[in-house]
Amino acid sequence: MQLWLIPILPLLGFLLNGIFGKRLAKPVINAIAVGSVLLSFLWVVKTLSGLGAFSGGLEQTYKEHYYTWIQSGALNISVDFAIDRLTAVMLMVVTGVGALIHIYATGYMAHEGGYYRFFAYLNLFMFFMLILVLGANFLLLFVGWEGVGLCSYLLIGFYFLEKFATDAGNKAFIVNRIGDFGFSLAIFLVGFHFNTLDFTTVMTQVKGMPIETSAGIFTAISLLLLVGATGKSAQIPLYVWLPDAMAGPTPVSALIHAATMVTAGVYMIARTSPIYLHTVGSPALFSPDSLGYPRIGPIGPMEIVAIVGLTTAFVAATIGLAQNDIKKVFAYSTVSQLGYMFLGLGVGAFSASIFHLMTHAFFKALLFLGAGSVIHACSGEQDMRKMGGLRKYTPITMVTLLCGSLAIAGFPYLSGAASKDLILEAAYEHAPWMYWVGVFTAGMTAFYVFRAFFMTFFGEYKGKPAAGHGHGHDDHGHGEPHESPAVMWIPLAILALLSLGGGFINIPHFLEPIFPLQEGEPARWLEYVATAAGLGGIALAYLFYVVSPSLPESLANTFKGVHTLIYNKYFVDEFYDSTVVEPVVGGSRQLLWRVTDVRLIDGIANGIGSTARGLGGILRRAQSGYIRSYAAWVIAGTVLAIAYIGFMGASR
């Protein structure tokens, strides 16, 4: 099946563009970048159809072995690629959405400097993301995991001339380090405990294990994995990097920070779900087909996952209410949607959250690309207060954005609703209060998304002509907002169709071989309530920002404390600064630098240096400069060595 072709193609694109990009013409760069990703998308389709994924096949995992990477003692790590249905979904999403975004980017970045660099990074990202998805063991997953982290860092800091961009890049990287630390610890634990990192073997062993003996280590592993996931998928407490990551170009935000990379955590937890299901307090212990062991302890990793997800969803949604930067709004909505996915994972509805992952990839990519198109239209302006009334100028963008917003707001029968309702129903099965919080969050989501929509497209255009944001757009920064070129709106249209109809792709059924569905039809009213919440949010947004635009002001004034709190994102960044960053910086400056480095290390280094110089002075005599004298010395050494072998070694 040649799975290796899938990641290799983008890698080739990266190499070509990265090495020769400077000399290539833009069309060539586009051809290489887009072509490689499109090809790998086509290859994915061919592979999957070859494996019968579209025709009910691919029940088992299909695996390809390439070579043995690490072999030390009992531990044996090999480079394998594996495809099961979960991977299939991820592959389709990553390559499909990725290809669309690449096409879009050719239009969006058309006027940027470092064009080839951008696309080289983008292709590299695709490569690592595919490695992450295809890898058949923890280590490959980790390789991809770090790789996408690196690419995200590079792309967030793409406008490296601007401090805030590079800072955001560093922030993302450093915050992710915390998560990756947990993840790597988890990997060590797995390797230590199972002597292998291969998913299939580990999971089968796990399924075969009795709980009360092994629950402890599983709890540890799953908690550490959760730490990693929170880092990568921007969950509380490590979500702070994602909003700042919007400093990167918009296609990057769409591809990496909405559609693919940030969902890696969800994928990872779904991939390791058996471990979670075997921890204390997992729903598997209650479900009818459970192993019948009593519930050990009150609250377990699954609960923690669910609570983390729910809290994140709620908090991010509240923050999203008061943001004015359009990309920030969508960033927070991404965080909150990821929260939903984690909620789904936590309550055991894995297939539902993968489903939501896919639909979210569709509509959130659409929203970001739409936002990008809007920004492009306003020549780089990102503040919604300076927009408005764009529906006259950019009709296509408006329509597509409307589709996306409806989808995320949970409008009936649209993709967002389909997946989100599944999650909420599962949450209700697990614990009703989670359901209610989720529904409330859904309402808020609908509200702020449509707030953004109305602020952007309705009312009057408030932007001053040629508002040149630092995007190097100045070369074409004319006042009138303008519709984007076809290369930009055609992907938008496709994504709009997907986010309208994506709900009818029955992912949960498709994933049944991996995640069996709980039987039992949930009550209908759950859906109705969720839908009602969404519609209510839309209506409220309409009331606030179209009917009487003065309301928000007064409201903000009445609830001043709350507003400032939300507006400043609960002061989380400041909190982290004071508690973590400052002490670390200060400590390293005072102790590590002043004392350790200057006194200790330099002292040692200089001491060694002077000693070496002294000894060298003595040894210099040997350097006669005659090669043959050196050779003579070598021979002497050989003779001694042979003497050793002959008289000691051979006498065994």
Next chain:
Amino acid sequence: MNYYLLSLIKTAIVVGIFMHVLAYLQWIERKVIAHVQLRVGPRRVGPHGLLQPLADVIKLVTKEDILPSHVNKVFYFMAPFIAVTFALIAISVIPFGPVITVGGVRTAMQLTDLNIGVLFIFGISGLGVYGVALAGWASNNKYALMGGLRSSAQMISYELPMALALAAPLLILNTLSLREIVNGQEGFYFGFIPRWGIFQMPFPQIFSFILFLIAGFAETNRVPFDLPEAENELVAGFHVEYASMKFASFFMAEYANMVTVSCIATLLFLGGWHPIFPEKYGSGLIPVAIFAASAALCFFHAANPARPFDKITLPVFGVLFLGAAGLFLLPPVQFILLPLFWFSAKVLIILFVFIWVRATLPRFRYDQLMRFAWTFMFPVALINLFITALLVALFP
């Protein structure tokens, strides 16, 4: 029969024939070139100069053997021997015909069959260059040195395309033993196209055949690649200081190399001793026909002679040819003679090409020679090899 005795007999036969071939190749060359240039060529000594080689040998042996005072004695003496030795060794692995049984003794028409025959010949021919190079250096003479330098550089440069050209058919025939190679070319496509190397599926080796011939010309220092002994630039090149038998041995080496190259080409590309079309269509009668025809020609010319003594000589030849024709009809010897006939026919044709080229083509300039080797032969040989490998991999 005793192994050593058998080998001795075979060696005696082969060496005897081979030496005469070498001697008469000289005569043939002079004759052919003469006729190409509308001359008659040697005809004083013996009928049609047939005894010319003998005369040459006597002359060369009895000539004074000059030893220049300024040469490096050891190498000056060593060089001709090296050259001729390595030229002659190569013949020892070349098969002339199939395995036959004479008087209850089963043996192959070959001195020895190595598993690595091709490589062996290749290595030996690579060593041949020392003779030329040393001769050039030891003569302690500008021209000779130039010749030696040129020849060594030329040899190294042309060994690569030669090796690559050889590698291609080996990929198809999948063996290094010359006998196996020939056996691999037995049979016919559609019953009449011989499975020779140059026709062999999946990729006919016609290109590597041509490349091999060109490289062979260079390896044997023949026109148009005879830079090492370019008369009009280097007087006589590497053997300018040599006289009498030493000089002769260089010539012998050159002719021996020619024969070797022709044999290799025959074995790898022209199907060795396999007939050009199947027995059942009467390929066995071809030699008979040829000899009979030549006999008839002789008699015709004898009937109306161009020169007075033709009346005596030509009928004799005619009778001899008739005898040969009859010989090919005798069953007890046919099975030995037919393969030999086909093999030597092919070899002689290639040798004729050698002479023909010498008679027609001008000489390269040195830089042209090198550029030709590296910028034409080498890439083409590589491409040919790649295509062959690809096709062999696709249609095994």
Next chain:
Amino acid sequence: MDALLFMIFAAIAVICGINLVVQTHPISSALSLVGVMGALAALYLLLGGEFIAAAQLVVYAGAIMVLFVFVIMLLNAGTEKKMTVRPLGKYLGAPFLLLFLGMIAYVIQRILPGSSPVVFGAFQGGTALEIGRSLFTVYLLPFEVTSVLILIAILGAIVLARKEVD
């Protein structure tokens, strides 16, 4: 028979080796080295390494040494001057060398005490077939790497030997 052949070729090899060292003219040394290589090729054949023997002839004797001879002739290197042996070398060299040899002989005797004598044809692993098989399966990566090495060598040679164009 095998022993006789070994003796002959070993003798040739040793004599040529000594000649290589004592001759003052590089071209003599080169030729004696060719002699060593030829003798070694024969010994490889005895040891069943027919492919290696051929490679020895083609690569070493046929290509590398021709290159040496070519360069020697090109530079027209004369005989080298009598060298002044430093006392250390003069008085320590020879005994040291003998010590070295004796030690190696001793070690060899210890390591392989009574291994079966070398008989021609006893080892069939050296045919071109076998070599190719292991070369393209077990040792594929090193093989490919060597190709890169050769490429680099070619480039290096060209860069070093080309005329300075300025």
Next chain:
Amino acid sequence: MPLGPLPAAVPPSWYLTLSAILFALGVLGFLLRRNIITVFMSIELMLNAVNLSFITFSYVLKRNDGHIFSFFVMVVAAAEAAVGLAIILTVFKNRQTLEIDEVSTLKN
């Protein structure tokens, strides 16, 4: 080594000893000669000696890894010869000498 009447076949250790002798000769040449080219050839001699022992060992062990190694040695030697001779050419072009001891610009 067992002396006395010549046996029908010699043990592998003789081959190894031969290779040791050749190696020693190579070392000797390396130490005594001063002409760069000769020194270079001594190195080749040592390589050949090592090859011989490779082949012998692979005869003893009845596996052809030794052959592979010596094959690689040959390849490397070819590359080395190409580059080394090119270097020698350049040195000669700049210094008009082949004496290694006279090529001592880097010294003091």
